[in-house]
Amino acid sequence: MTGNTVVEAKNLVKRFGNLQAVNGISFQVQEGEAFGFLGPNGAGKTSTMRMIQCVSPKTSGELRVFGMDTEEHPREIKLRMGVVPQESNLDPDFTVREGLIQFARYFDIPRHEAAPRADELLAFMALEEKKNSTVEKLSGGMRRRLILARALINHPTLLILDEPTTGLDPQARHLIWEKMRGLVDEGNTILLTTHYMEEAARLCDRIVIMDTGKILVEGRPDELVKAHASEYMVEADTSPDVMQCLKRHQIAFDTYGDKVQIFTRDPKEVTRLLLDECSMDGEVTARPTTLEDVFLKLTGRTLRE
Amino acid sequence: MHLGFPVSYRVWKVWRRNLGSFMRTWKVNFIPPFLEPILYLLALGLGVGSFITEVNGVSYSRFIAPALVSIAVMNAAFFECTYSSYVRMYYQKTFDAMIATPLSIEEVIAGELLWGATRSVIYAVLMFPVLLVFGVIDLPSSFLIFPFAVLAGLLFAALGMCFTAITPSIDGLNYPSFLLITPMFLFSGTFFPLSLLPSFIQVIAFAFLPLAHVVRVIRCFTLNSFSPDVLISLAWVLGATLVLSTISIRLMKKRLIV
Numbered sequence: 238m239t240g241n242t243v244v245e246a247k248n249l250v251k252r253f254g255n256l257q258a259v260n261g262i263s264f265q266v267q268e269g270e271a272f273g274f275l276g277p278n279g280a281g282k283t284s285t286m287r288m289i290q291c292v293s294p295k296t297s298g299e300l301r302v303f304g305m306d307t308e309e310h311p312r313e314i315k316l317r318m319g320v321v322p323q324e325s326n327l328d329p330d331f332t333v334r335e336g337l338i339q340f341a342r343y344f345d346i347p348r349h350e351a352a353p354r355a356d357e358l359l360a361f362m363a364l365e366e367k368k369n370s371t372v373e374k375l376s377g378g379m380r381r382r383l384i385l386a387r388a389l390i391n392h393p394t395l396l397i398l399d400e401p402t403t404g405l406d407p408q409a410r411h412l413i414w415e416k417m418r419g420l421v422d423e424g425n426t427i428l429l430t431t432h433y434m435e436e437a438a439r440l441c442d443r444i445v446i447m448d449t450g451k452i453l454v455e456g457r458p459d460e461l462v463k464a465h466a467s468e469y470m471v472e473a474d475t476s477p478d479v480m481q482c483l484k485r486h487q488i489a490f491d492t493y494g495d496k497v498q499i500f501t502r503d504p505k506e507v508t509r510l511l512l513d514e515c516s517m518d519g520e521v522t523a524r525p526t527t528l529e530d531v532f533l534k535l536t537g538r539t540l541r542e
Numbered sequence: 543m544h545l546g547f548p549v550s551y552r553v554w555k556v557w558r559r560n561l562g563s564f565m566r567t568w569k570v571n572f573i574p575p576f577l578e579p580i581l582y583l584l585a586l587g588l589g590v591g592s593f594i595t596e597v598n599g600v601s602y603s604r605f606i607a608p609a610l611v612s613i614a615v616m617n618a619a620f621f622e623c624t625y626s627s628y629v630r631m632y633y634q635k636t637f638d639a640m641i642a643t644p645l646s647i648e649e650v651i652a653g654e655l656l657w658g659a660t661r662s663v664i665y666a667v668l669m670f671p672v673l674l675v676f677g678v679i680d681l682p683s684s685f686l687i688f689p690f691a692v693l694a695g696l697l698f699a700a701l702g703m704c705f706t707a708i709t710p711s712i713d714g715l716n717y718p719s720f721l722l723i724t725p726m727f728l729f730s731g732t733f734f735p736l737s738l739l740p741s742f743i744q745v746i747a748f749a750f751l752p753l754a755h756v757v758r759v760i761r762c763f764t765l766n767s768f769s770p771d772v773l774i775s776l777a778w779v780l781g782a783t784l785v786l787s788t789i790s791i792r793l794m795k796k797r798l799i800v
């Protein structure tokens with residue numbers, strides 16, 4: 238990390254009519270960092286990404302990318318940025334390879350430079366065999382990889398990825414993580430949104446968790462787990478007896494579905510207690526807490542519309 | 543440069559994209575321009591025309607020839623910038639992809655309009671030899687059709703783009719097609735002189751129907767007979783093109799930049 242701030246937002250607000258999609262968020266992304274946005278559906282992640290991409294004007298606040306204001310220098314910013322949108326917008330009128338060369342033209346990259354670059358990227362994303370097919374004939378995962386290849390055509394130093402691995406099989410997801418990590422190690426900056434906690438934990442140096450347009454917490458994934466949840470989670474089948482028993486021993490717990498969940502530093506003790514004193518006969522599991530536990534703890538379990 | 547209208551040479555990148563896509567199916571695209579004038583000249587020129595000795599001192603085929611060019615110019619640009627642009631905008635999300643690159647939304651729409659005008663020119667160029675073979679247009683004055691088709695094409699492209707910008711769905715585009723394009727096709731001095739109609743209809747036609755002006759200009763090229771009226775029509779077309787292009791770009795920006 239060189240300490241250069243690539244993206245800087247201060248009190249950033251985005252409104253659609255009466256709906257406040259982004260509600261005064263502030264954050265900084267440093268050069269060479271992988272920075273993740275997590276949050277339930279409708280949290281305002283895509284709205285934030287689109288403002289950074291200079292395709293959606295902010296309602297108020299400040300937003301600078303590469304030190305430039307997004308509304309005063311969109312051209313300069315977009316020239317150095319690669320974008321993977323949440324919704325696919327690959328051009329179906331061209332073959333895979335032609336589409337990449339076509340896209341390069343928007344960046345003033347001449348064909349004789351774009352063609353080898355396209356081949357290189359197709360190899361990078363393991364799509365060489367599909368270079369002459371049309372987009373329609375690609376599977377969903379291949380399309381996602383192609384969009385990623387497209388986002389790299391202009392050698393961007395900042396990548397904005399809105400749910401890059403949604404709908405991918407584990408192989409493709411691992412391939413993309415590996416490629417992303419490689420790009421970050423070369424000094425590029427990545428901003429991504431994701432619903433996969435594992436992805437955030439593996440890939441991101443820092444994350445924020447957003448909900449209803451606000452940033453709830455920010456930090457390194459492992460530190461967030463430490464700060465917001467005890468080290469272990471004990472889960473057991475729930476029953477009125479068990480809940481009574483836990484209350485009696487003054488142990489805090491959550492219930493959802495047919496499980497009780499107990500955050501604890503001492504899983505052995507809690508397990509022993511459940512089995513011996515609460516005379517549990519169902520299943521008891523103890524595991525280290527994860528980012529997902531933190532996420533659910535902070536954003537609740539209600540389903541978002 | 544970002545203030546007002548950030549339009550640069552990049553409009554040609556949008557134009558190039560559409561040309562590339564057009565050329566992938568060029569065979570299908572090139573057939574109608576040949577076929578259409580032949581069908582019309584046979585049916586209307588020879589068929590209907592055999593009942594008509596002369597219209598305003600020229601044969602019926604020579605009278606409708608400029609109308610065929612004008613209608614082709616209108617349809618090519620109007621339908622390119624309505625249905626085709628709508629598909630690119632809404633279904634293919636091509637514009638969304640483009641504005642995430644150094645292109646601005648203004649450039650994307652301006653490029654679409656230029657491409658619509660290009661479709662008009664392509665149509666006019668392909669029809670030209672057919673009309674020559676039928677002997678219904680004069681040379682060399684008819685060559686002026688080509689530069690004028692750029693302007694007239696832009697006009698109809700911009701008109702179409704205005705509807706594309708405000709239509710809630712692709713079906714909504716049927717309204718301007720039936721309620722504007724069809725009457726315009728019939729009541730613009732195309733297949734009979736406007737002077738046959740009551741004068742208030744003539745006034746309405748020349749006030750609101752772009753095709754009426756386009757036909758008047760192109761007719762003076764193909765018949766090689768210039769009159770001062772033509773200058774008024776040229777000015778009308780130029781003015782309307784500037785106004786509608788500006789409006790269409792504004793409306794599209796309003797629709798797409800949220």
Ligand SMILES: Nc1ncnc2c1ncn2[C@@H]1O[C@H](COP(=O)(O)OP(=O)(O)OP(=O)(O)O)[C@@H](O)[C@H]1O
Pocket residue numbers: 253256257258276277278279280281282283284285323800
């Ligand atoms: N173009 C728009 N017009 C009106 N409201 C919008 C628009 N785009 C987004 N919204 C609203 O803004 C809020 C935030 O949406 P956004 O797409 O940013 O969420 P998100 O965090 O990306 O969600 P997801 O995880 O489902 O992709 C939502 O309530 C959404 O309905």
Ligand SMILES: [Mg+2]
Pocket residue numbers: 282283284323399
């Ligand atoms: Mg989203």
